Amino acid sequence: MWLDRLWQGVIDTFLMVGVSSLIALILGIPLAVILVTSGKGGIFEAPNVNRVLGAFVNIFRSVPFLILMVALIPFTRLIVGTTYGVWAAVVPLTIASTPFFARIAEVSLREVDHGLIEAAQAMGCRRWHIVWHVLLPEALPGIVGGFTITIVTMINSSAMAGAIGAGGLGDIAYRYGYQRFDTQVMLTVIVLLVILVAVIQLGGDRLALRLNKR
Template sequence: MSSDLIPLLWGATLQTLQMVFLSGFIAALAGIPLGVILHLTKRGQLLSHPMLNRVLGTVVNAGRSVPFIILLVAIIPFTRLVVGTSIGTLAAVVPLTIGAIPFIARLIESALMEVPAGLVEAAQAMGASPAQIIQKVLLPEALPGIINSVTITLVTLVSYSAMAGAVGGGGLGDVGIRYGYYRFELDVMLATIVILLLLVQILQTAGDALVRRIDHR
């Protein structure tokens, strides 16, 4: 691998990190509340509303069922509307975010289901309001699971960002395709794979360490 490709790989890595963390942050802002609502509106929960739960569940399931590469192409007009272009790092953030929101919502819902029902019942017996139960019981108790859910989402976004490179999204996926595939430069392809593996490992290790630090159960 020639020395002039090192700055290229470094720049592509920064683009990938930008895509992953920006889309992950926006997806968390929307997905975490959505996951909380999905949990709370289940039958027998604090804000039981089966009809709303079914509607939201259907929308979330529909979002999760669309393969990312198809979503990437299908929402190109929407991407252009939001950021003014369909190529580049910022353009890739739009489908990455849309693809991640239903994914993280279901993970958050699962994390909240792990909170013992007895804790909620005890808070209700002491006269706590639904808002107080959510803030003081559900979210604090589910925090390790929520952090783990965000970690899983970020790791998934790394692979999604590589796919975004196939349609001009930039990042390591774009370098791997343009140099590793089209130009048959195997060393560049291997370098992008190694960097992606390292990113995944670093994200997962950091997330696991944070979960262990705050989980006192």
């Protein structure tokens, strides 16, 4: 019974983090590209767009996850029809992680050697070709590293969400560990989370190292 409950908690955590991280990846990279290319001196320079989008990203990135989760309750109910359970946690997790990852990816894109961009422009490459064939490939190792950090952060946030009814390992730690004063449950969940984070961090670091051609 206990092992079944623990296994279900692991599955719920994977589901929450997996779906949220996938959406954050799909939305975060375009956001980062727009932030970089629309800035001063960018290949799609648009200062007004850059300022508005940058302010939008900063607002959501600066709100603590617990407060954001509570503030988004009406929106979460509108999207998934409930404010309780795994799918209800996906909404705030996605909204919190997307701007976080976008800023990390933005830093990696800005570190691309500007000489490569100028060389591509001199060769007559179109601006979108520069994005696809210069910016993104050169920044890929940093983006992978940033995405790894994002996933680790989301695991921490999912545990927090689980403590207020989202399910997952956080829910088990709170309901069966904290509320029942069961130290063994708390330690088991902590060990599982540490292992999960360590495996993801190691895998992400190795992938980023393999992609780094410098």
